[in-house]
C-alpha cells in the first residue's frame with residue numbers, strides 16, 4: 001500500500017461557535033483539500049473523514065470502526081450507552097427490540113397527538129406575531145413528542161426542557177459547565193429509575209414504550225433495570241436536540257431564503273406532500289458528528305489509521321460532497337429524487353428514530369406554513385451557532401410577516 005506523507009492539522013477544533021453555517025463551512029473548506037485528515041488539538045487527537053462514500057463505508061464496517069467511543073470529547077467513557085455504544089452482536093438484540101417501536105406505521109399512530117401539539121404552539125406564536133423559534137417551538141415540539149411516545153405526562157415538559165438545555169446546549173464559547181451537565185444527567189437517570197420502579201411496583205401495563213421496555217428480554221432473561229434506564233437516557237439524548245437543531249437550521253434557512261420559503265408555503269397551500277423538502281433540509285443541515293474507535297490498523301485513502309485511533313465523521317460535509325450528488329453544495333427543495341444522505345448515519349447504528357424525526361419535521365413544516373407562510377429574521381439580529389457532537393443554535397428570533405405587509 002502507498003501511504004500519503006502524513007501531515008497533521010493543528011488548526012481544526014471539534015467544538016466552537018460562530019455564525020450560522022460556519023460549523024459546516026469549515027468542514028467543506030477542509031474537504032476541498034482532501035478526504036482524510038489527522039487532527040491534533042492541544043488535548044486530543046483524532047482523524048476526520050469527509051468523503052461521502054468513505055464515511056458510508058466506514059460506518060458500515062462496525063468490526064473495524066467500533067462504537068465503544070463515539071466522540072473524541074469522551075475518549076474513555078465510564079459506561080456504554082445502550083445501544084449506541086455497543087458493537088454487534090451485543091448491539092443487535094437491543095436494536096431489534098427498539099426498532100419494533102419506531103416503524104413508520106407505529107410513528108403514524110402518533111400523528112394526531114403531534115399535530116394537535118404543533119397547532120397549539122403555532123397558535124400562540126401567531127397570536128404574538130413573533131417568536132424565538134428555539135424556545136417557543138423547536139425545543140418544545142420534539143420534547144412533547146418524546147413524552148407522548150414514552151408514556152410520560154406532558155406536565156413534565158418544563159423539567160425535561162431544563163435538563164435538555166443543561167446537557168446539550170454549550171456556553172457561548174461552545175464549552176460546557178461540566179458540573180451542571182453531569183448534575184442534569186444524574187437527574188434524568190434518577191427520573192427514569194424512579195418511573196421504572198414505580199411502574200414495576202404498580203404492576204399495571206400501559207400502552208407505551210416505557211411500559212413495554214419492562215418486558216424486554218436479552219439472551220432469554222429480563223433486561224436489567226440499569227440497562228433499561230441507560231437506554232431511556234439514550235433515547236432522551238438522541239431524540240431531542242437532533243430534531244430541535246434540524247428545525248432550527250431549517251427554519252433559519254427558510255427565513256433567510258425567500259424563494260425557498262415561498263416554495264414551501266405554496267406546496268403546503270396546494271396540499272402536496274412535503275417529504276422531499278424535509279429530506280433535502282435533512283441532507284443539507286445534518287447536525288450530528290458521529291465518532292468511532294479503530295480496532296485494527298487500516299488504510300483509508302492512503303492514510304494509516306492505527307488500532308486505538310479515534311475518528312470523527314461530520315455527516316454534514318459528507319452530505320455536501322459533490323462526488324455523490326449534483327448541486328450538493330446548495331439546497332434544492334424540488335429535487336426529482338431525494339438524495340441518499342447520511343444524516344441518519346449508516347450501517348448497524350443507523351438512526352432508529354428516523355421515521356419519528358421525519359414525521360415530526362413534516363408535521364412542523366405543514367402546520368407552520370399553513371398558518372405562518374411568511375416570516376423573517378428581524379433586521380439587525382445576528383444569529384450564532386455552536387458545533388461539537390451536535391451542531392445547534394442558541395436562539396432564533398423570527399418575525400411573522402403579515403399578509404398585509406407583504
Ligand code: HEM
Pocket residue numbers: 059067070083084085095146234235238239240242243246286287288290291342343344345346348349350351352353354356357
Ligand atoms: C433529525 C433528527 C435525528 C437525527 C439527525 C439523528 C441522527 C442519528 C445518527 C446519525 C445516528 C447514528 C449514530 C452513530 O452511528 O453512532 C443515530 C442513532 C440513534 N438515534 Fe437518531 N437522529 C435523529 C432523531 C432521533 C429520534 C427522534 C430518536 C428517538 C427518539 C432517535 C434515536 C436514536 C437512537 C436510539 C440511536 C442509536 C441507534 C443504534 O445505536 O443502533 N434519533 N441518530
